[in-house]
Each structure stands twice: as C-alpha cells, then as structure tokens.
Amino acid sequence: MPEGHSVHRIARQFDANFVGRRAAVSSPQGRFEVGAAELDGREMTSSQAIGKHLLLGFDGPTLHVHLGIYGAWDFAGAITVDPTILASQAAVGTARMGQTGMRGAGTDGENEESIASIGAPRLARLRAGERESLGEPVVFPPDPVGQVRVRILTDSAVADLRGPTVCEVLEPAQVRALAQRLGPDPEAPTESRAKAEARFVARASRSNQPIGQLLMDQGVVAGIGNVYRAELLFRARIDPHRPGSQLTTDELRGLWRDWVKLLRIGVETGQMLTIDGLRGARRAAALANRADRHWVYKREGLPCRRCGTAIALDTMQGRKLYWCPGCQL
DNA sequence: ACACTATGAGTAA
DNA sequence: TACTCCTAGTGTC
Numbered sequence: 001m002p003e004g005h006s007v008h009r010i011a012r013q014f015d016a017n018f019v020g021r022r023a024a025v026s027s028p029q030g031r032f033e034v035g036a037a038e039l040d041g042r043e044m045t046s047s048q049a050i051g052k053h054l055l056l057g058f059d060g061p062t063l064h065v066h067l068g069i070y071g072a073w074d075f076a077g078a079i080t081v082d083p084t085i086l087a088s089q090a091a092v093g094t095a096r097m098g099q100t101g102m103r104g105a106g107t108d109g110e111n112e113e114s115i116a117s118i119g120a121p122r123l124a125r126l127r128a129g130e131r132e133s134l135g136e137p138v139v140f141p142p143d144p145v146g147q148v149r150v151r152i153l154t155d156s157a158v159a160d161l162r163g164p165t166v167c168e169v170l171e172p173a174q175v176r177a178l179a180q181r182l183g184p185d186p187e188a189p190t191e192s193r194a195k196a197e198a199r200f201v202a203r204a205s206r207s208n209q210p211i212g213q214l215l216m217d218q219g220v221v222a223g224i225g226n227v228y229r230a231e232l233l234f235r236a237r238i239d240p241h242r243p244g245s246q247l248t249t250d251e252l253r254g255l256w257r258d259w260v261k262l263l264r265i266g267v268e269t270g271q272m273l274t275i276d277g278l279r280g281a282r283r284a285a286a287l288a289n290r291a292d293r294h295w296v297y298k299r300e301g302l303p304c305r306r307c308g309t310a311i312a313l314d315t316m317q318g319r320k321l322y323w324c325p326g327c328q329l
Numbered sequence: 330a331c332a333c334t335a336t337g338a339g340t341a342a
Numbered sequence: 343t344a345c346t347c348c349t350a351g352t353g354t355c
Contacts, residue, residue, distance in 0.1 A: 003336050052337075068337045070349045147349065163349040165337060218338085225336045272336080297336090318343075319337085 002067050002097075004223020005266025007049040008187050010073055010097045014047035014056060016080050017157045023058075024153040028144040028160075035169045036150060039063060044152070050179055050188045051222025053166075056152075061169045063150070064178065068165025073097045076142050077157035185222040186260040187267060193260070201252045204244040211247060212240025212316050212323075215255070223263065227297045230322040231274035232258055234295040239328045240314075240321055275305075296322040 002010075025039040039058045046057030056063040065071070075097065141158045144151060150161040161167065170178070183203065184196035191199075200221050204214050214220045215229045224232070233240050236255050238247065265273055274294050278286050285292040295305055300313035300322060309326025 006336080066337080068348060069335050070337090072349085149348090165339090165348065216337090227336050 002052065002071070003225035003228055003266070003272065004049070004051050004185065004187070005263055005270070005272065006097060007052050007054050007067070007223070008263075008267045009270055011047045011049035011054055013073075013075060013079070013097065014044065014054075014159070017075070017078075018044045018056075018152060018154060018159065019047050020044070021154040024151075025058075025063075026151045026153070028148040028151055032149050032167055035063075035167070038169050048188070049185075050190070051182050051185050051218055052225070053178065053182070053222075055170075055175060055178075061171065062175050064166060064168050064170045064175070065150075065161060065164050066166035068163070070163040071165060072162050074160045074162070075157065076160075077140050077154075079157055182218055182222040183220045186263055187223070197253065197256045200256050201249060204252050205247065205249065207244040209244060210241045210316065211238060211244050211255075212321055214244045216317070216319065221256070221259065224259065226319055227272050227294065228259070228262060228266075228274070230297045231272070231294055232262065234324060234328060235274070237327050237329065240316065240323050296324055298322065 020043065022041065022043050023039070024041065025036045027033045027036040038061055042058040042060075044056060045059045046055075048055045048057075052066055054063075054065040054067075056065070067073075140156075141151075141153055144160060147162055148160045149164060149167055152159045152161075179190065184191065184199045186193065186196060203220050204211065207214055207220075209217075212229060212233060215224050215232060216226070230240075232255055235258055236251065238251060238255070244252070262272075262274060272293070273286065274297075275286060282292070296311050299311045302311055303309070304311055304324040304326055307324065307326040309324055312323055312325050314321045314323070
C-alpha cells in the first residue's frame with residue numbers, strides 16, 4: 001500500500017501533467033459513472049495530497065481518492081517528470097504509482113529493479129515488462145486494462161485509477177472537513193513546520209494509546225503506514241507498546257523529525273528507504289530487495305541488524321507490527 | 330480453479 | 343475483535 005510519500009508523488013505527477021488542462025473524465029469500469037459525469041469536460045485546477053488522501057480540483061468540485069492497500073494510478077502518454085523531484089526528463093510510456101507491484105511472496109522489488117537498470121527517472125515507475133515502450137510511439141490513448149474506476153484523459157496524457165478504497169466527488173466544504181480531521185503532514189504546507197510538530201506532540205502526548213497505534217492514526221499524523229510506523233519506532237529505539245502519554249516530549253519530537261526526514265526521502269526517491277547511509281553494494285541490495293531495505297519490517301524471526309535479537313511480529317489493531325524486543329525499550 | 334497476500338480504513342458487535 | 347470493501351499477481355492443487 002502506498003504510504004504518504006507515494007500520494008505526494010502522484011499529486012506532483014498530476015500537477016505537472018494535468019493541472020491547467022481540460023480533461024475527459026470517464027469510468028470505463030462503470031462504477032463511477034455519476035461522479036465522472038460531474039467532472040467530465042472540466043479543467044483540472046489543482047492537485048494536492050494530505051497524508052494518503054489525493055485531492056484533484058476541477059474548478060469547483062474535487063475528486064477525492066484514497067488508494068487503500070491495492071489502489072494504483074497508471075499514467076501513460078507524454079508524461080513529464082515533476083522538475084521539483086528530479087532533473088527534468090520526460091518519458092513516453094507508462095508509469096504506475098501507488099501499488100508497487102510487490103504483491104504476493106517472492107516478488108519484492110521487481111519494479112525497482114527495472115527502474116534502476118534502465119536509469120529512468122524514478123518518478124516514472126515503469127511496470128515490469130513495459131520497458132520496450134519507453135521512447136517508442138504507442139497507441140494513444142491506450143485501451144483501459146482491467147478494472148479502471150476512473151480515467152482522466154487530456155490531449156497528451158492519461159491517468160487510470162484502479163482499486164481505490166475511496167473515490168468520490170467532494171464540494172469545497174467537504175474538502176475542508178476532510179482536511180480538518182487529518183493530522184499534520186509535513187509535505188502538505190497548510191501550516192508551518194513548527195505548528196505541525198506541536199500539533200503532533202500535543203495530540204500524541206495526551207493519549208494513552210500505544211505509540212505504535214498513534215503513528216498509524218491519520219488524525220494524529222497523516223501519511224504514516226505500516227512500514228514507516230515500524231521503521232520509525234525502531235530508529236527511535238522506542239517500544240511500540242508504550243503509551244503516547246508515557247513518552248517524553250523529546251522522544252515525540254524526535255519521532256516527528258525523523259518522519260519529516262524519511263517522508264522527504266520517500267517523496268524524492270519513490271522508495272521507503274529507512275536505513276541511512278547505505279553505499280555501494282549494500283545500497284544496490286536495498287534497492288533490489290525489500291528484505292535488505294528495512295530494519296524490522298517483514299524481518300520477523302531474523303536477527304536484528306543492531307543487536308542480534310530475533311525480530312518480533314505482533315498484531316496491533318489488526319495490523320502486523322514488527323519490532324525488536326532487544327533494542328526497543 | 331482456487332487460495333492467499335498486501336504499504337488501509339470503516340462499521341458492526 | 344471481526345467482518346467488509348477494493349484488485350491483481352503469485353502460488354498450489
């Protein structure tokens with residue numbers, strides 16, 4: 001599932017390629033025909049992410065999308081990479097954002113490998129097996145493949161949405177209500193960084209819920225998912241079960257600042273790189289395999305990279321929680 | 330053909 | 343805590 005960094009990258013992709021253009025909006029799958037008709041023919045006027053929520057403005061109404069675990073956007077056509085993320089490059093072909101193709105067992109990192117091997121811009125994450133379409137003329141627009149809930153089409157680019165948990169048209173007041181119920185997001189500059197940090201610390205410190213749960217609560221901090229939750233707590237050496245109210249202000253501030261840092265790296269690279277300072281072969285291994293990329297996520301039973309203790313796997317609120325009982329106290 | 334998995338989140342009980 | 347929804351790929355029989 002796409003955590004906050006992916007959604008910010010998708011928002012930038014829309015900003016670079018769709019905002020300012022009139023769009024044909026349809027629902028090839030048929031399950032969003034009414035909503036699509038409300039947006040069809042309008043100009044996309046804004047693109048914003050708050051946490052895991054994508055908000056595409058259409059000169060009045062807003063398309064609100066949450067990808068959930070399975071959702072993904074596929075981009076095709078002439079896609080310009082957002083210059084704020086990478087050196088300006090353009091790709092003609094397809095890019096999938098959101099779901100990273102790492103479903104099931106044994107396939108971790110396939111998409112990342114293909115990107116690394118061709119040196120393509122990281123934002124344009126190609127689907128495996130479609131490398132050959134890069135730079136070659138393709139039929140435009142391509143036929144929708146699979147269950148496409150929404151298709152957004154301009155003269156030169158197309159975006160297809162599959163498998164979202166939320167896909168709805170909101171009026172401005174509803175957008176404001178959504179923003180209000182979400183916690184701070186360091187990459188959504190709706191408030192100063194200092195205010196965002198203070199909001200997180202205040203909210204977490206007055207809760208008796210375990211910090212592992214609070215980090216996943218989108219009303220406490222928006223954008224963190226299961227991977228970042230586990231990795232942030234390991235990096236801070238904090239036991240996920242400790243209540244927020246029991247953490248010191250310094251510990252909470254440290255968690256927030258580390259999230260600011262990891263999120264920025266995630267937005268820039270498109271990957272959840274949670275081990276700092278990797279170089280050479282170890283970095284290559286981390287890019288190729290999820291198992292080599294994290295401190296604790298999906299490493300249950302393996303020795304901790306820091307202390308050797310077996311990484312534990314618990315269930316917290318129905319989600320898998322990975323942590324090191326040796327380091328995290 | 331069927332089972333299983335996943336970076337999420339809401340609702341019912 | 344236990345369903346429920348959404349999708350597609352991979353594994354197993």
